[in-house]
Amino acid sequence: MTVVAEPASVRPRGSYTWPAIWAVALALVLGLFLARHQLLWAAEYPSRAIVPISQWIGAIMTWLKVNLSWFTRSITAVLGVPLDFALDLLAKNFKIGTGADAFILPRLSWVGVCAAAFLAGRAYGGTRLALLSGGLFLFIALFGKWTSAMLTLSLIAIAVPFCIVTGLFLGILAWQQPKSEKYAVSPLLDLMQTIPTFAYLIPMLLLFGNSPVSAMIATAIFATPPMVRATMLGLARVPAEISEFGEMAGCTPRQKLWRVLLPSARPTLMVGVNQVIMLALNMVIIASMIGAGGLGYDVLLALRALKVGEAMEAGLAIVALAIVLDRVSQAAAYRQSQYHGEIVAGQAFWVRYPNLTLAILLLAGTTLLGTVIPFFADVPKAITFTTAPAWRIAIDWITVNFFDAIEAFRVFLILYVLNPVRAFFEGFPWLGAVFLIGLAGFQLGGARLAALVAALTAFCAITGLWEKTMATVYLTGISVLLACLIGIPLGLAASRSDRFEKIITPFIDTLQVLPSFCFIIPVVMLFRVGDVTAMIATVAFAVVPAIRYTNHGIRQVPPNLIEAAVVSGCTRRQTFWRVQLPLALPEIMLGINQTILMALAMIIICAMIGTRDLGQEVFIALSKADPGRGIVAGLAIAFIGIIADRLFNAWSARARSRLG
Numbered sequence: 001m002t003v004v005a006e007p008a009s010v011r012p013r014g015s016y017t018w019p020a021i022w023a024v025a026l027a028l029v030l031g032l033f034l035a036r037h038q039l040l041w042a043a044e045y046p047s048r049a050i051v052p053i054s055q056w057i058g059a060i061m062t063w064l065k066v067n068l069s070w071f072t073r074s075i076t077a078v079l080g081v082p083l084d085f086a087l088d089l090l091a092k093n094f095k096i097g098t099g100a101d102a103f104i105l106p107r108l109s110w111v112g113v114c115a116a117a118f119l120a121g122r123a124y125g126g127t128r129l130a131l132l133s134g135g136l137f138l139f140i141a142l143f144g145k146w147t148s149a150m151l152t153l154s155l156i157a158i159a160v161p162f163c164i165v166t167g168l169f170l171g172i173l174a175w176q177q178p179k180s181e182k183y184a185v186s187p188l189l190d191l192m193q194t195i196p197t198f199a200y201l202i203p204m205l206l207l208f209g210n211s212p213v214s215a216m217i218a219t220a221i222f223a224t225p226p227m228v229r230a231t232m233l234g235l236a237r238v239p240a241e242i243s244e245f246g247e248m249a250g251c252t253p254r255q256k257l258w259r260v261l262l263p264s265a266r267p268t269l270m271v272g273v274n275q276v277i278m279l280a281l282n283m284v285i286i287a288s289m290i291g292a293g294g295l296g297y298d299v300l301l302a303l304r305a306l307k308v309g310e311a312m313e314a315g316l317a318i319v320a321l322a323i324v325l326d327r328v329s330q331a332a333a334y335r336q337s338q339y340h341g342e343i344v345a346g347q348a349f350w351v352r353y354p355n356l357t358l359a360i361l362l363l364a365g366t367t368l369l370g371t372v373i374p375f376f377a378d379v380p381k382a383i384t385f386t387t388a389p390a391w392r393i394a395i396d397w398i399t400v401n402f403f404d405a406i407e408a409f410r411v412f413l414i415l416y417v418l419n420p421v422r423a424f425f426e427g428f429p430w431l432g433a434v435f436l437i438g439l440a441g442f443q444l445g446g447a448r449l450a451a452l453v454a455a456l457t458a459f460c461a462i463t464g465l466w467e468k469t470m471a472t473v474y475l476t477g478i479s480v481l482l483a484c485l486i487g488i489p490l491g492l493a494a495s496r497s498d499r500f501e502k503i504i505t506p507f508i509d510t511l512q513v514l515p516s517f518c519f520i521i522p523v524v525m526l527f528r529v530g531d532v533t534a535m536i537a538t539v540a541f542a543v544v545p546a547i548r549y550t551n552h553g554i555r556q557v558p559p560n561l562i563e564a565a566v567v568s569g570c571t572r573r574q575t576f577w578r579v580q581l582p583l584a585l586p587e588i589m590l591g592i593n594q595t596i597l598m599a600l601a602m603i604i605i606c607a608m609i610g611t612r613d614l615g616q617e618v619f620i621a622l623s624k625a626d627p628g629r630g631i632v633a634g635l636a637i638a639f640i641g642i643i644a645d646r647l648f649n650a651w652s653a654r655a656r657s658r659l660g
Contacts, residue, residue: 005135014526018443025439026454028435029429029436034618037425043427043429044429045461046611050466051463053542055628057627061207061628068207070206073259075208076211079213079216079603080212080213083212086157087151088107089108090108090150090151091154093106094107105378106370107150108131108367109363109376110376110378111376112364112365112367113150114134115134115362116359117137117324118134119356119358121134124331125331129327132187133328134614137320137324139317140317141347143384144379144384144386146379148293148297149317149321151294152285152292155215155284156219158604159220159279159280165376167224167227168269171228172257174186175236175552185228193225194637194639194641194642196601196604196637197222197286197633198605198609198615199618199630199634200218200221200222201214201290202621202626202627202631203515203627205290210290211290214290218290220464222279223280226276227272227275229272230272230275231272233262233268234262234269235262237265238261239264242261243261246417267333273332277329278326281321281325282516285318285517294316298310299315299521303520308391308524309388309390312388312521312522315517315521318517319510319514319518323399368458375539386639391525397452406526406527409529410528413532418535422475422531423478424474425473430458430466433457434458437453437454437643438450438453438457440453441647444647444650444651448645453646457643459635459639460639465617465636468616469502469614471611471613472613472614472640474612475603476596478602479535479539483595484595486539487544487547488550488588490547491548491549491591492551492554493554496554501551504547508547511541511544512544519537519541520606520609523537529609530608533610534606534609538603541602542599543595545592548594549588549591550584550588553588553591557583561579561583562580590652593652596641596644596648600637600644604618614633617630618633618637
């Protein structure tokens, strides 16, 4: 392979000027930082110039509550019908009539639900998945968390179909109207996915009251975007010849959409369904704060009371439910993409769907038995057990034997890492940050991107949230740096060793399905509350994308390029550093981008354990029912994520174009 040097005359335009521009820009900002006491208005945004956006939003929300309460309460009543049915079916009992003459129908038997989970796993994934699904539901029952888990599952059972239908129609609309996708749908999805989950709770609480319906609406809003994106992506990826075949067959546009394009995009749509389920589960846990109840509420109560054992048990029940929903939905998506059989006309229902038929029979039979045999109605306390004392003993043992080492590590991080970095960020001039971020946007994407990122940065200052914004950026930045220092080397090692990839994959799969609450519990047990706990929990939560994208990026390098490098005499190390790594760099940067977004989401949740940043603003607003304050803080958090997303995407696009 011959390498031809690029002549100096055809070097990219501006390749020499940008380093000089950045040197001058950094020098100017450094001067502003050193002279911040003399130029106070440029270092700290003047309080008299703060724009009262939170008050405006608060006034709007109050007006909506006063004038449209009849409408929001009507929505609550309508949505409450299917939700109450699901709650009665899975977690409570059906009560027909009132008073002493009321007739009570039992909820579904826990034995039947465990059997149905087993059959669902067998239908989509065989015996191994069946044992996993049924076993984890049995695990939830034996730990005494059955009712709480069924409350959570009821909300998911109603919210997920709503998200799927809404996301499907919005995705179709965006695919059919590219301009609406570019200027309306995509910005809206970005905002919905980057606003912290807690910020959704405040307007829902104000408009719809403290009830499971509010939690369900908040969950539906948060979990819909993946389905919209999956629909757009799936329709865009349908091969042109399939679309042309539909036209040749005489299909109308509607027939072609529903009978040709959407069935062809089914595998991608099922991936979207999987993501909707996982996001809905995560949001339902958080929505327990406004009346959802369930496992999230158990975790919240245990954390508030510092009952680590009880919190850990509820967290493990969440993990079990998440694993079942994730594995079964993934298996269903894979089965849809691989299935090529035909349905025989006139075939009996029980022949076509044997597992579903058996599940219905078992649910009905065990529920009827529950009316006469208490064992089938409720999980007997005699067979349940708790590990809370064991967790307390373990924590006490660790505290007694390793307290000095843990405390020394915690104090070292606070004094020599976290506090200095925090002081630097909080003292950084707001005008200098707006200037540097705008300059980065201009270099990567031109004037439009520069204006966008500079305006979003300025928003955090003009609303009076600059100091807390920088506190959020500092903790997010440190967590992302550590997550990348851990995740990227692990991803590189996995890409170069199939054996190591098989070892690490179960761990990252487990981390991926863990709800965010579950990362906080074990760290609080060891490091108490504060920034150190938040940082460690955030690193554990956000490290997965760094590993996955790095591994995938290296492995997707075309084999012909690797063969060309080997033929030209490159060693394995040279091939890795000079061919695979440069070509995988855009994919790795996308992984860093996702790591930033996940770390930002986790940092906000960590406000529960004592961090002082924008997440604290959201929690204060939630406790005071102040929608303006909470929404503005949520927008500031979302804008941090959007800035990072836009800059990294622009950088990745440029890197991909350079690499062809």
